[in-house]
Amino acid sequence: xxxxxxxxxxxxxxxxxxxxxxxxxxxxxxxxxxxxxxxxxxxxxxxxxxxxxxxxxxxxxxxxxxxxxxxxxxxxxxxxxxxxxxxxxxxxxxxxxxxxxxxxxxxxxxxxxxxxxxxxxxxxxxxxxxxxxxxxxxxxxxxxxxxxxxxxxxxxxxxxxxxxxxxxxxxxxxxxxxxxxxxxxxxxxxxxxxxxxxxxxxxxxxxxxxxxxxxxxxxxxxxxxxxxxxxxxxxxxxxxxxxxxxxxxxxxxxxxxxxxxxxxxxxxxxxxxxxxxxxxxxxxxxxxxxxxxxxxxxxxxxxxxxxxxxxxxxxxxxxxxxxxxxxxxxxxxxxxxxxxxxxxxxxxxxxxxxxxxxxxxxxxxxxxxxxxxxxxxxxxxxxxxxxxxxxxxxxxxxxxxxxxxxxx
Numbered sequence: 328x329x330x331x332x333x334x335x336x337x338x339x340x341x342x343x344x345x346x347x348x349x350x351x352x353x354x355x356x357x358x359x360x361x362x363x364x365x366x367x368x369x370x371x372x373x374x375x376x377x378x379x380x381x382x383x384x385x386x387x388x389x390x391x392x393x394x395x396x397x398x399x400x401x402x403x404x405x406x407x408x409x410x411x412x413x414x415x416x417x418x419x420x421x422x423x424x425x426x427x428x429x430x431x432x433x434x435x436x437x438x439x440x441x442x443x444x445x446x447x448x449x450x451x452x453x454x455x456x457x458x459x460x461x462x463x464x465x466x467x468x469x470x471x472x473x474x475x476x477x478x479x480x481x482x483x484x485x486x487x488x489x490x491x492x493x494x495x496x497x498x499x500x501x502x503x504x505x506x507x508x509x510x511x512x513x514x515x516x517x518x519x520x521x522x523x524x525x526x527x528x529x530x531x532x533x534x535x536x537x538x539x540x541x542x543x544x545x546x547x548x549x550x551x552x553x554x555x556x557x558x559x560x561x562x563x564x565x566x567x568x569x570x571x572x573x574x575x576x577x578x579x580x581x582x583x584x585x586x587x588x589x590x591x592x593x594x595x596x597x598x599x600x601x602x603x604x605x606x607x608x609x610x611x612x613x614x615x616x617x618x619x620x621x622x623x624x625x626x627x628x629x630x631x632x633x634x635x636x637x638x639x640x641x642x643x644x645x646x647x648x649x650x651x652x653x654x655x656x657x658x659x660x661x662x663x664x665x666x667x668x669x670x671x672x673x674x675x676x677x678x679x680x681x682x683x684x685x686x687x688x689x690x691x692x693x694x695x696x697x698x699x700x701x702x703x704x705x706x707x708x709x710x711x712x713x714x715x716x717x718x719x720x721x722x723x724x725x726x727x728x729x730x731x732x733x734x735x
Contacts, residue, residue, distance in 0.1 A: 329684065330711040330722065331733040332701035339552055339559035339702070341728040347539035348572055349717050350502065352376040353397045354480060354509055355537055356383060357405050361484040362529070365513065366536040369565070373717045389415045394422060394646055394689060394716060397473055399450060400430060404477035407439035408484060409456035415444055417451035421689060424449065425644050429467055430474040437461045437489075462487035465494060468522070471641060472499035475524070476506040482526035483515045491524040498641060501573020501615050508571045513537070541565050543574035545718045546595070547622040548695045550577050552728070553599045554584040555629045555702040561728065565593045573616050580619070583609050584626055605632050607675055614638025621696035624653055624673055628662055629703045633675040640669035646716075647688035656685050656697065679704045691716040701730055 347369040353376055359365040360383045370376060375395040382390050382402055392398040399418055406412055417423070428448035431441050438461050444451035462485065466474060475491065482489035497503065503519075510517045513535050516527035546563050553559050566575075568590040578588035578595070585603030589596045609627065613620050613636055620636050627634040642649035650671055654664045660683050663674040679700065684707040687693040691713050698721075700706050714721040722732060 328711060329707050329709050329735050331682070331705060331707045331735050332698055332725070332730055333705040334702045334730050336729070337555075337557035337702060339556045339561060339728045342562040342564075343549070343724050343727060344564050345541040345545045345724075346373070346718070346720070347371045348542040349373045349375050349544075350397070350505060350542075350572065351509065351539045353379050353401055354476065354506055355539065356380055357401050357480045358509070358513065360405065361481070362513075362532050364532060364534040366534070368536060368538040369541075370539060371542065371717075372719055374715045374719070375717060388413065389417065392416065392418045392422070394419050396422065396425060396646070399425070399427065400471070400473040400477045401480060403427065403430060403441070403452060403454065404434060404481045406454045406456055407434050407441055408459050408481050410458050412454070412456035414454050414456075415451050416454055417444070419689070421646060422450055426470075427452070429470055430477060433464050433466045433474070433478060436464050459485050460487070463490045463492070465492040467495050468493035468497045469495040469640075470498070471644070472497075472502040475503050479503075479506045479510065479517075479524060479526060483510070483529040485528055488516075488526050488528040489524075490526075493522040493524070497522075499573070499615060499617060501576075505571045505573070509537075540567050540570060540572065542717070543570065543572040543577060544618050544692075545721075547574065547577055547619055548699060548721070549597060550581040550584075550586050551622050551626040551629075551696070551699040552702065553586045553597050554581060554626045555699050556599050558601060559597075559599045561597045563595050563597065566590070566595045567593075574619060576616050577619065580611060580623065581626075584630065605630055608633030608635065610635045610637075612636075612638045617641050618692065620671065621649060621653060621692050624657065624671060625696045625700060627673055628657055628660065628676070629679065629700050631675060631677040631679075633673050635670065635672045637670040639671060643668070646690040647693070649690065649692070652686075652688045652690065652693055656693070659683050659685070660700070681705050682707060684709055687711070687713050689713060691718065695721055698725065698730075707735070
């Protein structure tokens with residue numbers, strides 16, 4: 328199905344409550360399965376988190392996680408440590424094209440019993456759970472931070488804890504730090520110095536309640552909306568000034584696009600600076616926050632300015648090859664875009680074509696990143712329901728700030 332969007336003015340105002348962080352939710356669900364005294368509040372209502380939660384409760388021998396990449400990585404580690412469980416962990420066709428060999432090799436080095444059901448290095452996986460006795464492993468750190476987090480999450484449940492030696496340049500460091508902070512604040516013993524992570528075994532922990540902060544990557548689309556507005560003010564809840572989420576860097580990044588952020592009692596107030604003077608182009612290294620690339624690139628497209636975004640090597644193994652998808656869809660709108668294996672350059676362009684249909688490539692972020700362009704020209708989003716992967720209420724929340732919508 329397709330949705331056509333437009334906005335009657337260039338002024339946006341409203342108050343929106345955003346669901347809990349998908350990243351925090353998935354980490355805490357794994358930890359709660361291992362340590363049931365953990366109580367979680369404000370769990371994300373995203374498809375990804377529901378899939379993780381249902382998989383952890385399932386007694387089936389085949390578990391299908393569809394497009395949920397985080398679930399695939401975290402559940403691979405979790406089920407490998409569960410004696411008596413024998414499962415096939417599978418997913419969508421795209422999931423079966425996303426590599427997982429580095430994580431599988433690390434788990435096998437620890438003694439896990441995992442084999443490939445189809446193609447070497449890719450899901451589906453056959454996992455026979457067993458007690459893991461080894462306590463040291465090495466892992467390449469420049470491919471996906473989720474591999475590292477997956478090992479960190481199971482570490483306290485292992486007989487002798489776990490020491491992880493990281494090789495190569497770390498990528499998406501804030502996501503590793505998020506896992507570290509969650510473990511630390513729940514009472515687990517963890518150190519992370521240079522390239523070594525050490526996590527002690529924990530036979531039990533004291534009961535603890537964790538209230539999940541709202542998702543900063545979901546907030547990014549409202550930053551983009553305000554950047555593309557002539558004037559506006561949007562309040563979002565619930566957020567912390569000292570956030571565990573790397574994507575909170577939005578509050579600094581979007582200053583250069585005319586959006587300022589103020590914090591007040593668990594809410595962020597976003598305001599568009601009147602008559603903001605944009606530069607011709609911006610240059611940002613997103614190695615720590617690659618999930619923001621689509622939103623920022625499309626913001627710049629709508630503003631008619633250029634951007635050079637680097638540090639994007641992980642985007643090739645996401646729901647789609649995001650760099651290629653961005654280039655294809657932005658060029659349909661009239662843009663000139665160059666991409667490499669880890670960067671994107673958009674050239675300044677004042678014209679934006681109207682009523683262009685944007686393909687989402689089964690990628691939730693493609694749908695949401697392009698939607699704000701309706702402030703500049705009517706736009707059509709194909710397969711718009713894909714947003715349920717991370718933000719099911721997205722289209723309803725756009726209605727709250729006067730985006731008109733037509734299902735076509």
